[in-house]
Amino acid sequence: MSDRPTTAYKVLTGEQMATLQRDGRFAGAPVDLADGYIHMSTAGQLTETVDKHFAGQDDLHVVAVDLGSFGASLKWEESRGGQLFPHLYEPLLLETVIAYAPLERAPDGTVRLPVSG
Template sequence: MLIYKVLRAEEWADLASTGQIAGAPVDLADGFIHFSTADQVAETLAKHFAGAADLVICACHTDDLGADLKWEPSRGGALFPHLYRALRLKEVRWQEGLVMAGGQHVLPDRVE
């Protein structure tokens, strides 16, 4: 199953150059890296990244993240994937910059 991490361009650049990232400031504060499923990512964008430009969506397969990936209740009790370690560049299956249309982020067609 693919899950998704939204990064700001500078966070993606850090991941691409160093090979791993401990996460965005919210991830560091919470002690884990926040991911979303395909069904959750649009709401995540609207709630936490409204109007933000220069975002990158990264797709990771749950099998690649191993036992450090935990499914925990969050918004409305829904289970969200949380990674309790750094994300490694080699675990990113694909990444793509997000575009805005009508004031909203447009998800790539390959978000499944």
């Protein structure tokens, strides 16, 4: 469907970010490995994802991923509250990352999106 976003976001710990940068790929966090896919969020879902799954954690990074890089390995599936989330059924490759930055919040509490460049 063309109305779906072309960019998704993955929250990584500092250690996971270092793995992605060092190895050029990230197989997934423990929850991803357990579920069989890499959980990602759209821009509109990101703050709620961080609040729900990463509360109280430091040294977090937000990675912006080009969804056009994936074919059938990317599926939009129903999750929290019936929303469709992008799920990646293969390792996340560094070459598909278009931007990344340490997790920061805007004054209104929302998570700032990383900007490429």
